[in-house]
Structure formats: structure tokens, C-alpha cells
Amino acid sequence: MSIFINKDTKLVVQGITGRDGSFHTKQAIEYGTNVVAGVTPGKGRQTFEGAVPIFNNVYDAVAKTGANTSVIYVPPMGAADAIMEAVDAGIALVVCITEGVPVLDMTKVYPFVKERGARLVGPNCPGVISPAQAKVGIIPGRICIPGPVGVVSRSGTLTYEVVYQLTRAGIGQTTCVGIGGDPINGTNFIDCLSAFEKDPSTKAVALMGEIGGTDEQEAADFVKNHMTKPVVGFIAGQTAPPGRRMGHAGAIISGSAGTAAEKVEAFKAAGIGVAVRPMDFVELIRAKLH
Amino acid sequence: MSIFINKDTKLVVQGITGRDGSFHTKQAIEYGTNVVAGVTPGKGRQTFEGAVPIFNNVYDAVAKTGANTSVIYVPPMGAADAIMEAVDAGIALVVCITEGVPVLDMTKVYPFVKERGARLVGPNCPGVISPAQAKVGIIPGRICIPGPVGVVSRSGTLTYEVVYQLTRAGIGQTTCVGIGGDPINGTNFIDCLSAFEKDPSTKAVALMGEIGGTDEQEAADFVKNHMTKPVVGFIAGQTAPPGRRMGHAGAIISGSAGTAAEKVEAFKAAGIGVAVRPMDFVELIRAKLH
């Protein structure tokens, strides 16, 4: 079992013929993901690598192939449009890898996706992988093995780091989700924690947060009140210099929230194990599993 | 009993100090409607007729008086904004009397109201009256008496005509609703028929339609499939000259639909009694009630 993606995932790749899109599509196919379609306007009726049919738009891709999940590798100015297209075409899970999506675009995308009951992961995220089942996005397949740990993280490469260390220690994963670090993203920690709580295969969760915002504090509240499974957390940025504050407004809206110390406190108060170094996940998770 | 409004209605009047707003507010109060507040920006802290407190906005009116229903008499360019303000402030039923609201404004108002689960009646409508309980809008109170008939109509004065004839014949009404004739309105025939079907006091329904569109045909379908109570209908415009068609697009989108003959056919096919003249409602309804 897993969350969000599995053996039944039928993936359409938006931007399949671009540099990143084509590279990672090959990797996804090699990993065994069921890539059923690609989309590049103007390249309809061609095929990708002689195997995956390309369509001019997501509607056609869904109509012809029954795709249920989409991954987006289009340039930042077109990413919001690509997300909305996928959702409009009936895709239930959209994973947007694109970095640099204007945040004001996302203020419209977010309600659009909610209105239609779809799920968006990202943008500016590494995607989702359910080891030995499917890989949607750019998380390297070889660093993962199947197993009992759910992984959720705001950052990309830090996720790889932790997953890689778990894997080297023989601790596999149900699903790893990179939710992305943009100000407005489609899926947050709580969405993932809630899904892991419901997934019978997941026995423990590893959560990687960062300084800034209050998502980690809210996640801690959720763990305290709604989770029965053990959670181990990490906060990156303990030594980061305070960012330049954004006007008076930035100070007013965030107040004193967002420091690493505050987040670590919230974790401790919620009974979340705290990893001081990324490598600490291994022992902490191992202890929770036994 | 009744639909939409009753003795528990607590009314706020938006545009209470305007010509129409003040005139009809006095009439509503005389009728016994519980008018709890008025809104005119800049006249907050004054009172209307020494009795109804005026607020600068609907939020304040709701917070201070618990208003649950609003009626709108503001000029057409401000009507969309007034509707959204009422709904945003938590008003459950908004009745917009204003005529001349740009239809493109309504393309945003409609989903706004739906999203928040509120009900809009109108715009460009005479409002709602539940005889001897409450009057929200401009339907003259003296032409109504309480009784078993639900009335719903696309037109204003034609509604009065029919209600007046019913009343003169001693046949009273549970609620009369003028839904308005604008291209996009908040409440349609089906919404009202469905409410009348559920209202135990309503024993029969009088429905007044017009040429144009397909609302009456859809209402007929609803009556056929979902109503147990008898319905009598009328279509105005049997002799009206065909309107000037609106480009090719108008012809394409409406096809041949919308003629009086077609609507009358739909009524007959659904078992709806057809009044040829407005006065025919009296005998047809009387027969259904016995």
C-alpha cells in the first residue's frame, strides 16, 4: 500500500518533450511507472521514445488513455495554466515540479483545484514516489526501497538525503512526498500525515520542515490530536541568518513565528521525535518501528 | 408555513435611504415584516423613521441585529457588489430588486453565492412575500392573503395580477416568489418548485413563465419527475413578435427553443394545467385544491 500513487497510477506528462520532462519521463518509465501519455501542444500524434503517445492537450490524453495522474514540467509562466488544464480534464492528482511559479498565479490555482476536488502536490517540489510501484516527479528511484515509513518534506534534496540514509540502513518507505517550499502549495503536511495515518502499510512517518511560516506547528498540532502512528521530525535552518524582513507587513503577519527553535519546541510538545542531524532519522525511526 | 421567508425573517434593507428603498421599507414594516436594520454607507449611526438602525455596511448590521435576510434597492452598477457583501456577511437569503444589473457582473455573483451556500432571488425581481408573515420586496401586501397556493413567476406585475385574482376569489397563498426575468438569476423555477413540494402548507402551485430560454421546459420536467402536488402554468408572450435575433450565436445557442407553443406543450406533457388567460388560474387552481 501507499498514498497518492501506486500500481494503478496512469501518468500523463505535461511538457514531455522539454529537457527536464523528457529526461525524467525516461527515468519514470525505467522505474516501472505506467506512463500512458505526454502532452506538448503542436506535437499531437507523435510519440515519445516510440512508446508513449503525445497529445496536444490533456483532455485528449485523458479521453484516449484514461490517465488519472499528471506531472508538470512546463516553464514557470505556463505552470498555473497547466495545472488548471489537468484538473479541468478530470485528473485527480496533479504533481507540479516547475520552480518559479508566480505566487499570485497560485492564489487562483488553489481555489480552482479545491473547487473540483482534485489534489495538487507542489509547485516547486520533487514529486511523489511509492517505491517499487510508481514514481511521479524527480525523486531518484534508486535511493528508495519499499518498506513501512511514510516520508513528507518541504524541501527537495533534503528529502533525498534522508530517504537515502533510511534506505542504506534497510528501512524502506511506503511513499515519499515532497510538498514543495513555495508560499502557496496544493498539499501540506497535514494532508500527507492524514493520508499516512489512514494507510495500513505505513507504520511511522518522517517529516522534514524548514524555518518560516507555521506549517510545522500546525502539523505538530495534528500529530498530537489525530495521529496514532509515531512521527520523527527535523527542521532545517537552525543556523540560517534571519531573512530580510518584508516591510512592516511581513513582520505584522508573521509576528515572531517561524524560527527553528519554535518549531522544534512544537514538535517536542506534540511527542514528535526530533532528529538533530539528517542521519539521526535512522536510529529514531528504527526505535519507533520496534 | 411558507418557503424562504416567514415570521423568523430578520430583514436588513440595503439602500434603505434611497427613493425606492425607503418607500418599500415603510410598506414592509406596515405589513409586519421584522425589519431589523438598514445599510447606507456614510449614514451609519442614524436611524430610519426613528425605528430602524442604519449601518455603514452589512457586516455591522448582521453583527448588531442578527439579520438573516437582505433586500437590495441599490443602483444597478452597485447591485452585484451589494449581493456579494450580503452573502459575505453571512446573510442566507438575499433578494435583489434592482433592475438593470449588467449580466457579466452576474457571471461572477452567481458562483460567489453558490460557493457560500446562500440563496439569491433576483436580480430584477419583485421579491418574495409570505402572506401575513413577511414581505421582502415590492409585491403589494394588500393583494395577498394566506392560503394553500405557492406562486412562482418570472415576471413582476403579471405575478401581482394572478395573485390578486386568486385573492379576490378567496384562494390564499403560502408564498409568492418573483424570480425575475434576467438572463442570469439566483433562483429558478425548479428551486421554488422543490421548496413548495417540501412545504407542508402548500397544496398547489401557480407558475408563470414567459417566452425565451428553456427554464419552463426544465420546470416541466421537474414537475413530471419530482412533484406530487398539482401545478398550474401560464406562458406570457403567445402573440409577441419574435425578438430580433442576436447574431448567429444567439440562433445557435437557443436553436428553436423558447417559443410559447413549445413551452405550453412541455406543460401539457408534464401534466401541468395550462391557464390561457391570467384569470383562468382561479378555476384551475380551485379544481386542483378540491
Added chain:
Amino acid sequence: MNIHEYQAKELLHGFGVPIPNGKIATTPAEAEAIAKEFGVAVMVKAQVHAGGRGKAGGVKFCKTPADAREKATAILGMQIKGLTVEKVLVTVAADIGSEAYVGIIVDRQRKKPVFMVSAAGGIDIEQVAAQTPEKILYLPVDTRYGLRGYEAMRMGFFLYRDVKLAKQAAKIMQQLYSAFMASGCSLAEINPLVATPAGELIAVDGKMVIDDNELDRHAEIEALRDVSSEAASEVDARNCNLTFIKLDGNVGCVVNGAGLAMATMDLVKYYGGEPANFLDIGGSSNPEKVVNALRIITADANVKCILFNIFGGITRTDDVANGIVTATKANPLKVPIVIRLTGTNEEIAMKILTDNGFSASADMDEAVKKAVATAKGGKAA
């Protein structure tokens, strides 16, 4: 409100839609001069607010300036559906590869503006819709989000297989949508949207209808109104905030509310009469409106009896009564009048009328019967 083809195309061009070069002529000599200036074959096109101009002979292809003069001579002054052609558009004749239809209209059912596009453009698009509906793509736009890029591209690819044409078309859809929203339209059409053999798209004909309710916000659009191309009585009525449509009968109807006005006309017919007009004095009333309504109706020599049917809600019946008294004092009526009034301030209204020598009833059926009889030869008080 209707605007002319040339005005619609200029508006669209302001949003970036490519259109052929063109100028307006009001005389054959002007048409010739414009054709000479362009130095290529032109179209001479009647500018009137009526469909079917082409079939009526109001649109002609001209190879030479002399030809343009000749065709303009024929078209200027021509009557199309009762309207006199006072202006022609002289415009460069496009090289036509293919013709598509693009329209956008506010749809009651979907409660949204809906695009309709078809690769089978031209004047027979309604037939396409009726006989081969699969050749039309309907695309509703959620105005909260605007027309999204992928929707525009979807229409582009529905019209053209070639990606360059599809992208050009998508851009034109965005421009058309912007023009539609910014101008407060209820309809905007490009028909035909021509693809030239060189692979360029160009809007060869354009039509826009503006929502009258938007005009208060769009003085620049209101300024495009061409009253010379509308019936004088309708212009007069609109200036007085009345909705008026002239018909062929002899019972002049003054009613408040469109539904009741139609029901009144239906009842006139039911009792064997013929309505002379549709006239709705609308909601919020004042005596002035009634004075204007009487002036407009009595200008029609066919009218043998005037029927007022007023049911007061937001309209106050005393305003109507005062209007009748004022108007008839200034210009005594030459035809009999039958008055039916009930509703808001009915008692005051009845007193005003009685004090001034009018009789009035509160019963619609009775009043209509009486008006029909009067028009046929009887006489009202």
C-alpha cells in the same frame, strides 16, 4: 445596443485582433477614392443593424475603383429589413484560404459566456449547428478565472491542425474575450475568421452587441451609437427609458412590466383585437414616463384606442394617473382611452383620475374587453 461592423472591428483591433484595412464612405465618390488609395480589390459593405446583408445584396466585391463607385451607388440608400443604408465600409478584400466561425455569447443555461467555434464558418453557420453539431465546439468561460491559455489553445486546435495557425487563433480568442469583457458585450462574433493562403488569420467580419445595462460604465461605447440606423420611434422611446416595439394592430398598449405587457397583448388578441405595440414603462415610475409613452403611441395613426394596464408595485399608480392628466391637458387625446389601474397608491390614483374626468377600472379582463370593443368602433368615456 448594436454597433456597426466597422465599429466592432475597430474595437477588436484595439485589443490586437488583425483586421483588413478599411474606411467608411457615405458617397460613391468617397468609396472610389478609398478603393484607389488601397490600390487593390475591395469589398463594399453596407453598414446597417440587420443580419442577412449579403443575401440582400449589401456586400459586393469590387476589382477596380470604378467598380467600387458603381457598387457603392447601388448599396447606399438601399433598404435592408426596413433600414436605409447610409454608410458603406470599403475594405481590402482578403485572400481566402479557409473560413472559420468564432462567437461568444452569454448563455442563460450555463450562466457564463460561451465560446462557439467552428471550422465551417460563413453565413450558413446556423445550418452547421442544426445539421452537424459535432462541427461546433462550445467552450464556457468561468469569468472568475478568465479565459485560460489551455482553453484558447483547445479552440485553436479545434479550428486548425497546423500549430502555427492554432496558436494565432488562440491569441485571437484571448483578444476577443478581452474585448468582450472590457466592452460589456452580450455577443461578439468574428465570422468569417479567414486563414489566408499565406498562413495569416484575419477577422473579415465582426459583430458586437453591448448589454444596455453596461452603457453607464462605458461612455466610449455609448458614443458609438448610430441613431440614424434605428427606427425613430424606438430611439425616442429609449431616450425616455421606455421599451417600445411597434406592431401592426390598433390597440395601443401602455403596461408596466414585460410579462404583464405580453399577457395584455395576448389577451387583446384573445378577445379578437390586435395590439399596436409592445410598450413597457418599466419599474420605478414618474409621471414624465407616462407623458412620453402617450406621445409615442399617439404618433401612430393606426391606434384607435389606448389601453393602460398598470399593476402598481414599485410603480406607483398615482404617478401614472398624474402622467395621464398632465399629458392629456397639454395635448388632448384624439382617440378614446381605457384605463386599468391597481396596486400601490391605487386609491390616490383613482381619485386623481376621477377628479379629472377619467374613469378607470381595477379589472384587467374587463378593461381589455372594453378596449378591443372600443377600437372596433365603440367609444370609451
Added chain:
Amino acid sequence: MNIHEYQAKELLHGFGVPIPNGKIATTPAEAEAIAKEFGVAVMVKAQVHAGGRGKAGGVKFCKTPADAREKATAILGMQIKGLTVEKVLVTVAADIGSEAYVGIIVDRQRKKPVFMVSAAGGIDIEQVAAQTPEKILYLPVDTRYGLRGYEAMRMGFFLYRDVKLAKQAAKIMQQLYSAFMASGCSLAEINPLVATPAGELIAVDGKMVIDDNELDRHAEIEALRDVSSEAASEVDARNCNLTFIKLDGNVGCVVNGAGLAMATMDLVKYYGGEPANFLDIGGSSNPEKVVNALRIITADANVKCILFNIFGGITRTDDVANGIVTATKANPLKVPIVIRLTGTNEEIAMKILTDNGFSASADMDEAVKKAVATAKGGKAA
């Protein structure tokens, strides 16, 4: 991206927001001439991308042109938070009746732009927020619908009891919102919004921060960038698509991804070292980026060891390896380098490095420990 006060105010003025007359001076003589031209008391205001200008003495009231010259002399060249003042805004001093605060920022929690307005404006607005939160109205805007009239009026009445001032304020909220959306802002502020004793509102100070992700759509805003007011190394890094923040330590870090970069710095510190910088080479990689990163880091004389920590996902580790080889061939390194690489194309990368005489590890913890030790005096291979 930050823009200067004078630029923000000009942008806002373009959307209709009233601002006091003002001009930019780069010399005291210019400041004097501008003050003379205005003929009234002026403010001389340092234009620099740093908060707290007033408290640092960068904003002064001047009664006479001579006074303006003197104050400009003091302010031009002054250092504020490490930045040199190169321009001053000379602007008409407004008559101040009351000062309000108006700000709009994109809020992560609400996922919307949120207005914050308070009648208690001025430089201590954060204190107001902390101590008397009821004095601030928060108003989130649903961008699908835009800022609605009633929302703007609600803010107007929250700031002013007087209806005329409230309506003026509502209009300014609309203008500010339009400017915010049209310019792709993440922040826009008017502080103070001054009500003059005569009952006019005027934006006496303005601030706008642009979402860097929007700049591709807004060439006119990108053109407002003033590189002279930013640290040279950060300008250099941005031009190379790198995110770089200089710090005071001696371990130069080159990492891909902000989270891993922070975790790497944390680990450097954990093992007793001090990071010299934050440097994220970002997602999609190419060798060029690595070359630029090395150039920027080695420009810092404090750096005693360079630590690469690359975990390849969308970044290909072979691109990074090639970048290291290219850069060091062109400019041989003067400090030791510790390389940690794993992930996408790791085998190819390892071969490239080995073939060129570098050693590299796949273990983060080990690499960080080694870099810290090296910086303290050891030596890497």
C-alpha cells in the same frame, strides 16, 4: 525584488494614488534646486533598500532650500545597514492631520493577498500589531473576484469615521490593489497614508516588493532594478541564477536545494565549523552554474575550504562534476575542496571527478566533518 520609495510611489501614482510632488537628487546642489523649485518645506529622504531609514537619520525635514542642501550633504554617502545612500528623494512635506497604515502582502496561511490597515500608522506599526491587535483590520482578497467595492469601503470606514475620507480611502485601496496585482507584487505598503487638515488623503511613503518569479512578465518593473544599492556579490549571484547570502564563517558551501543547503550549514555548525555563505545552485543544472558558484565563493578571502554537497534529482551530478573540472582548470583553486555527490548520474560524475584528480564521497556527514576539519587547518586531497 525591492524597488525604491520614489519608484513605488510613481508606480502607485500611475494607478491614481495621490502622492506629494517629488524629484530625485544625487548631489546636494540638485537637492537645493529642487527645494527652490517647489518653493515650500520639503523632506529629504535617503533612497536605499533598507528599513529604519528614519531612525538612522536618513529622512529629514527642511524648511529652506539651503536647509535641503545641508541635509542632503549629510545623507548622501551615508551608510544605512551596510548600504551607501546614492540618491535622495526631495519631496513636498505634507500637512499632516493623521497617519494611517495600509499594507497588502501575500499570506501563506490564507493563500491570498491580505490587506492590513490601521488608523495608527507610522513607523511603530509592528508595536501596534503586537500590543493592540484590535487596531488592525485584516482583509483577505479572493483574487478570483478581485477587491470588491464593499471590502474597500469597509477598510475606508475602519480608518475614517468621516464618509468623504472613507470613500477616498476606499478608492486608494482599489488603486493599491490594482498596482499590487498588475506589478506582480508580494508586498505593497503606504505608510503613512496621511489625511491633511484640509481633508485630502495622500501617500507620503510607499514600498513595493516584486515577486522575482513575476519579472519575466514585467520588463518595465525589472528595468527599475537599482543594482548600485545591492551587494555586488549578490547581484553577481542573481545574474547567474544562484541564491547567495554571504555570512562570516570559513567553510564555503555549494549545495543544491535550499533545505539541504540549510541542513548542510546546520551540520557544519554542529561539527564545530562556521559556514561562509548560503549558496543554492537550484534545480535544473548546468556546468556554467558551478563555474559561477566557485568564482563567487572564492572571491571571499575568509573561505578556507570549499564544501560541495550535491544530491542529484533534477540536478544532474555529472553537470556539477563537469563544472568543477572546467572552473578549476581555468582558475586553479587556492583552497582545498571537499566534494560530496550522489543521485542522478552519480556514476558518470564520480568517473569525471576521478579522471581529473578529484576525490569525492557519497556521504554527507563524512564530507561535512572533513570540510570542517580542513578549514580548521587540515588539508583535503
